[in-house]
Amino acid sequence: MRWCRLHALPSLGLSAEPPAPVLAFHAWSERQAHVVRWLLLAAWLLLIGSLFLPDPAVATTALGLFWQVGVPLVLLVLVVLSHEAWRRLCPLAFVSQLARAIGWQRSVPDVRGRPSVARVAPAGWLARHHVRLQWGLFLAGLSLRLVLLNHSPRWLAVFLLATLAAALVVGWAWAGKAWCQYICPMAPVQSILVGPRSLLGSAAHLAGSGQITQSTCRSIGPSGQVQRACVGCQKDCIDIDAELSFWEGLRGKPGLAWAWFSYPGLVVGFLLLQRLPATQRPWAPLLLLAVAGLSVLLGRAFRAAQLRRLRPRLGAAAGQRADQITRLLASFVAVNAFFGLSEPHLVPAAAAAMPPVRMLVLAVSAVWLYRGLRRDQGHYARERISTSLRLQLQKLVPDLAHHLDGRKPEDLSADEVVTLAKVLPAQMGASRLAVYRGVVADLLRSGRLTRAAALLQLTEVRRSLQLSDDDHHTVLR
Ligand code: SF4
Structure with a gap:
């Protein structure tokens, strides 16, 4: 498997997001x-x-x-x-x-x-x-x-x-x-x-x-x-x-x-x-x-x-x-x-x-x-996009869980998801733009992002996926 480096992720020392509160x-x-x-x-x-x-x-x-x-x-x-x-x-x-x-x-x-x-x-x-x-x-x-x-x-x-x-x-x-x-x-x-x-x-x-x-x-x-x-x-x-x-x-x-x-x-x-x-x-x-x-x-x-x-x-x-x-x-x-x-x-x-x-x-x-x-705001921003990014990665690699040493994709921390997003699309020969489009669509649909704020708030995702501001405008169009 070309992307078996995934197995190294648990050793990155990054923690998963805190569990959801009991009283919702x-x-x-x-x-x-x-x-x-x-x-x-x-x-x-x-x-x-x-x-x-x-x-x-x-x-x-x-x-x-x-x-x-x-x-x-x-x-x-x-x-x-x-x-x-x-x-x-x-x-x-x-x-x-x-x-x-x-x-x-x-x-x-x-x-x-x-x-x-x-x-x-x-x-x-x-x-x-x-x-x-x-x-x-x-x-x-x-x-x-x-x-x-x-x-x-x-x-x-x-x-x-x-x-x-x-x-x-x-x-x-x-x-x-x-x-x-x-x-x-x-x-x-x-x-x-x-x-x-x-x-x-x-x-x-x-x-x-x-x-x-x-x-x-x-x-x-x-x-x-x-x-x-x-x-x-x-x-x-x-x-x-x-x-x-x-x-x-x-x-x-x-x-x-x-x-x-x-x-x-x-x-x-x-x-x-x-x-x-x-x-x-x-x-x-x-x-x-x-x-x-x-x-x-x-x-x-x-x-x-x-x-x-x-x-x-x-x-x-x-x-x-x-x-x-x-x-x-x-x-x-x-x-x-x-x-x-x-x-x-x-x-x-x-x-x-x-x-x-x-x-x-x-x-x-x-x-x-x-x-x-x-x-800190940077961590919050990574967490915010991680849910959508995780969804796109699962679409890209349907058996993602199989390669995570027993962990579920939901157990990955925001930092781990962002790290995966940097390497996976290239290794799978997939379009990074398509992953980005999926993230933007998901965030806009859920109301967690507005068109006006999207360019600024997704800077980190674009950097991870090596995309430019022009790519962002293309996706929005
Ligand atoms: S923006 Fe206004 S209408 Fe929308 S949830 Fe907040 S208070 Fe309600």
Whole structure:
């Protein structure tokens, strides 16, 4: 056999990809998720109704349940489980989709003059500045909490109803999950807490074509099957692939670095400022802003120190690595500060549960940090194309498994697959262009790649297959 060098692959010392998580939230039944969404919405509306009750004891309990149980529980789900679970269940996201569900959305004329559902313009103000807008709303929300909403059940109820109405209107005005992607202040918080992937999150980039990844928008088709319902409302969407969103967000999201670096300071500052006596509460927003600014300065100084340390070894790649380390550490500090300093005094059961919750969060976030620091974008990119590349190699060599010393093709690591792709087509006398065409087609079909980003994101595959940019354009044509 001319390509018996394949047998040397196991000795390369390269490891296979990590096993898929046991809890696969992306595969959870859409019907069940729909029922849970309705239940959560009903519970939330009930809680809002309770905030209006004249009995102060009931209203205060409802207020405590919202701030001291509901909100921390959402963060706990994001940290311990994954964004895939929460983003498929969030009642606010659900409300924002009601206009779409009843087929009553704002429409504008398309290029042919026919009415089509309005979208957020990719080059428009909202698309470019949404993180700044969301973080501004987040700061405003925290300030409002310190001054008013932490203490007044009625004002909290009014605030929550206004938020529900805003989500409804945004869902009417723009297609997709415009509320979640462009307006909701919790969206950047989710990006910060999830990083490349939550501990139990699935690896979207390793999913086979046809699989609906993570919390990708989906619907139930006419014959009862679950189908992808993505309208492409956001580039590098966290619902499709959180890790891609993380790597692309390191550079390409104005305002995200500021938000990320300010987050640990905001968490610590907010939890300490909550203890201010009532007479000094009006100062809380200013103090909060000062703490956020200080946190950003600390984050920048830490990043600069990392850059100095890494530049001699990594050269031009040092900036990205410094961003990655600083952001992951900021998330780790913030999440542990949140659960470490939270004191849910209004709900005794929640207060009693805090010590084990703190231990759990510390353990989970430590493993998450360790895993996140070991990743790099190059490895992610190789893994991303490895599934498609493996498929093409199996087409090229149908009995591939037979030559792998008892290993299955799926057991090969991304690096091994890329190594094989370099040598196999030539040894088999096959066209490297055909292999590349298969990879591109598979990635485009599965939604893991867009035409616009393909040239850049497949640079490594072309290098492995010794193909040029012109070959890429030929394949796309
Ligand atoms: S890009 Fe697609 S999957 Fe992501 S929120 Fe928009 S419609 Fe949903």
